[in-house]
Amino acid sequence: MTALAHIGSTGAGAQTPGGPAPEPTKKGGITAYLLLLPGVLWLLVFFVAPMAQLAAVSLQSQFPGYPGYYYRDVNFGSYVTAMTEYLPQFGRSLLFAGSATLLAFVLAYPLAYAMAFKAGKWRGLMMICVIAPFFTSFILRTIAWRQILADEGPVVGALKWLHVMPSSGRITETGFAVVAGLTYNFLPFMVLPIYASLERADPKIIEAGGDLYANGLTTFRRVTLPMSMPGVLAGTLLTFIPAAGDYVNAELLGSDSTKMVGNVIESQFFKVLGGFPVAAALSFTLMAVILALVFVYVRRYGTEELL
Amino acid sequence: MRMNQERDPRVRQLASMARASISRRQMLGGAGAGLAALGLSACAPPEPPAGGKPELKLPKDMSATEKTLAWANWTAYLDVNEETNKHDSLEAFIAETGILATYSEDIDDNDSYVSKIRPQLQATPPQDIKRDIITLTDWMANRMIRDQLVQPLDLIHIPNAGRLLEPLKDVSFDPGRLYSLTWQSGFAGIGYDKSKVGRELKSLKDLWAEDLKGKITVLSEFRDTVGLIMLSQGVDISGTFTKDQVAAGMDEVTKRVADGSIRRIKGNAYMEDLKSGNAIAGIVWSGDISILRAETENDNWEFVIPDSGGTLWSDNMMIPITSTHRRNAMKLMDFYYRPDIAAQVAAYVNYICPVTGAQEEMKKIDPELADSPLIFPTSQWITEHNVKGFRALSAAEDEEYSKMWAKVVGN
Numbered sequence: 001m002t003a004l005a006h007i008g009s010t011g012a013g014a015q016t017p018g019g020p021a022p023e024p025t026k027k028g029g030i031t032a033y034l035l036l037l038p039g040v041l042w043l044l045v046f047f048v049a050p051m052a053q054l055a056a057v058s059l060q061s062q063f064p065g066y067p068g069y070y071y072r073d074v075n076f077g078s079y080v081t082a083m084t085e086y087l088p089q090f091g092r093s094l095l096f097a098g099s100a101t102l103l104a105f106v107l108a109y110p111l112a113y114a115m116a117f118k119a120g121k122w123r124g125l126m127m128i129c130v131i132a133p134f135f136t137s138f139i140l141r142t143i144a145w146r147q148i149l150a151d152e153g154p155v156v157g158a159l160k161w162l163h164v165m166p167s168s169g170r171i172t173e174t175g176f177a178v179v180a181g182l183t184y185n186f187l188p189f190m191v192l193p194i195y196a197s198l199e200r201a202d203p204k205i206i207e208a209g210g211d212l213y214a215n216g217l218t219t220f221r222r223v224t225l226p227m228s229m230p231g232v233l234a235g236t237l238l239t240f241i242p243a244a245g246d247y248v249n250a251e252l253l254g255s256d257s258t259k260m261v262g263n264v265i266e267s268q269f270f271k272v273l274g275g276f277p278v279a280a281a282l283s284f285t286l287m288a289v290i291l292a293l294v295f296v297y298v299r300r301y302g303t304e305e306l307l
Numbered sequence: 308m309r310m311n312q313e314r315d316p317r318v319r320q321l322a323s324m325a326r327a328s329i330s331r332r333q334m335l336g337g338a339g340a341g342l343a344a345l346g347l348s349a350c351a352p353p354e355p356p357a358g359g360k361p362e363l364k365l366p367k368d369m370s371a372t373e374k375t376l377a378w379a380n381w382t383a384y385l386d387v388n389e390e391t392n393k394h395d396s397l398e399a400f401i402a403e404t405g406i407l408a409t410y411s412e413d414i415d416d417n418d419s420y421v422s423k424i425r426p427q428l429q430a431t432p433p434q435d436i437k438r439d440i441i442t443l444t445d446w447m448a449n450r451m452i453r454d455q456l457v458q459p460l461d462l463i464h465i466p467n468a469g470r471l472l473e474p475l476k477d478v479s480f481d482p483g484r485l486y487s488l489t490w491q492s493g494f495a496g497i498g499y500d501k502s503k504v505g506r507e508l509k510s511l512k513d514l515w516a517e518d519l520k521g522k523i524t525v526l527s528e529f530r531d532t533v534g535l536i537m538l539s540q541g542v543d544i545s546g547t548f549t550k551d552q553v554a555a556g557m558d559e560v561t562k563r564v565a566d567g568s569i570r571r572i573k574g575n576a577y578m579e580d581l582k583s584g585n586a587i588a589g590i591v592w593s594g595d596i597s598i599l600r601a602e603t604e605n606d607n608w609e610f611v612i613p614d615s616g617g618t619l620w621s622d623n624m625m626i627p628i629t630s631t632h633r634r635n636a637m638k639l640m641d642f643y644y645r646p647d648i649a650a651q652v653a654a655y656v657n658y659i660c661p662v663t664g665a666q667e668e669m670k671k672i673d674p675e676l677a678d679s680p681l682i683f684p685t686s687q688w689i690t691e692h693n694v695k696g697f698r699a700l701s702a703a704e705d706e707e708y709s710k711m712w713a714k715v716v717g718n
Contacts, residue, residue, distance in 0.1 A: 066702065067705060068454070068706075069355040071352065072351060146579070150584065151585050152583065256569075256715075256717035264713075267718035271418050272706075275709075275710075275713075
């Protein structure tokens with residue numbers, strides 16, 4: 001578990017105590033660059049280059065009279081289309097991802113807390129339970145939810161029997177199912193960072209809260225929670241960012257009126273003749289929106305320890 | 308348009324993407340392309356075929372020396388021997404001609420398959436897609452022919468092609484069948500579980516009944532779903548309909564989604580909803596009902612052509628421009644147009660057999676199937692039931708309607 005305990009503990013928190021780092025020698029400098037080389041190359045080939053290509057595509061114009069054919073241009077029309085026509089899907093993506101992040105946090109914090117402080121010998125087993133879903137493809141797990149939540153499946157059957165749900169009610173093909181699917185799929189990404197930051201919190205500091213006459217709730221609020229903030233921040237980012245761009249849950253669990261931006265991009269790319277520039281513009285807009293939100297969020301709640 | 312697999316095509320696609328082992332050459336190719344983009348000289352988008360390009364230049368045919376052939380088709384679309392797990396008809400072709408034909412179920416969905424091969428076919432010079440026959444639905448065949456991505460067929464080398472059913476001979480996307488040959492055809496109509504619905508469904512109006520709300524699934528293929536609705540609105544979908552008439556058909560779908568009648572607009576994966584009970588009726592493809600009956604062990608599944616008419620579609624074999632084995636490919640097409648072989652395939656896939664004379668052969672295999680109008684419809688049956696093929700769209704219509712339809716399905 002020690003390896004996990006250090007998730008998200010880079011930078012200041014992980015710095016080894018004991019004197020300043022030795023001055024880098026000239027030879028060390030070259031080694032550092034050599035060590036960077038694979039990573040930089042990777043980013044150039046698989047991140048920078050595709051981004052440049054995507055940007056070029058998003059600005060293309062269509063050959064008049066030849067749908068599906070484009071020429072190089074600097075045409076921002078696709079961005080206008082992306083931001084005006086697909087506003088509802090953008091709103092829904094942010095709403096669904098936000099709700100899923102919140103739900104995941106509410107579920108994950110007590111779980112992580114229990115694992116870090118109360119689990120004792122069960123900690124290993126609990127950790128396996130959190131990680132085990134990763135052994136199966138997340139698409140297969142989402143399909144499994146379709147079966148579990150089907151109209152004639154056990155969940156809907158039980159709810160109808162209890163008269164919690166009207167006899168014509170359903171769970172799949174609803175926004176609720178999409179949010180539930182997102183929450184389920186991204187929960188481990190919330191649990192693990194929070195657990196990691198709680199686990200390496202010094203219990204003596206928490207005890208000190210009690211010694212200073214704080215009750216349990218106050219200790220949690222003033223001591224434990226702030227100490228786990230780097231984990232909470234990492235967890236929310238790891239959940240919100242992929243959830244906002246996700247299209248699998250909306251595709252498999254949602255209906256035609258609960259589509260998210262990811263579904264629109266997929267449809268523009270694969271289904272709509274001549275939709276490439278709009279798909280590329282939508283991708284960029286989504287990235288910009290998420291980046292802006294994350295920037296504000298990190299500025300507001302970020303701690304130095306995370307950076 | 309094959310659809311009897313259980314999983315969502317998109318899911319299969321994602322899974323295969325996750326699984327796809329990229330060969331070193333592709334990898335280097337990808338890296339090369341990436342580096343080229345870095346130098347801000349990323350490959351320019353392909354130009355339209357009429358953009359002043361020279362006549363179609365086909366690669367040299369190597370059929371005489373290379374006795375091979377690669378065929379891309381949809382899942383469960385060729386007879387399988389359950390004991391040997393081999394395609395008996397294909398084995399017979401190999402034995403007879405000595406051409407080593409490889410068959411791959413590459414296609415889950417017209418759009419996703421073509422978006423994979425199109426960039427290669429459109430590159431200058433075109434890059435070999437390593438397939439000699441591809442099997443695509445009418446409207447996609449229309450695009451491929453329009454964009455000059457397939458080779459013309461030499462009908463003289465396919466003598467059996469003359470056996471093609473009369474209604475399929477002159478299609479609007481390929482007048483005279485110069486580029487394509489039908490593989491299988493099918494109808495779209497109403498499918499439902501008679502015991503669960505509790506009555507007969509005859510028209511589209513019957514689908515929108517109050518007690519079926521939220522239990523209806525319709526096809527994401529708009530030429531089928533909107534086509535059926537347009538027929539019920541009195542429009543001839545094989546004729547010169549207008550944009551307003553298409554829009555009226557699409558509005559009906561939007562309305563039925565909004566009022567909760569339609570649970571989901573789905574592609575191949577709609578079968579899963581019918582099996583799980585999420586849907587008990589809907590707009591479906593004809594061949595799927597026999598598969599549903601077998602898989603759910605429920606003989607209550609019925610397929611009907613709505614009283615206002617049904618749609619007829621085909622999947623078509625074509626030779627991509629990069630193929631160097633067109634003679635071999637045409638030999639295979641000819642082989643599958645032999646009545647006995649066509650009957651052998653039809654007995655397995657249960658779609659419309661496009662080969663005249665196969666009905667006689669089917670009588671030897673399964674007399675009951677030989678009498679089925681869903682496999683061997685007569686011209687009279689087709690006229691009586693007002694079954695029509697959706698007219699090939701012009702490029703501008705194609706673009707406009709695909710955009711309109713994307714809005715209807717919530718994208």
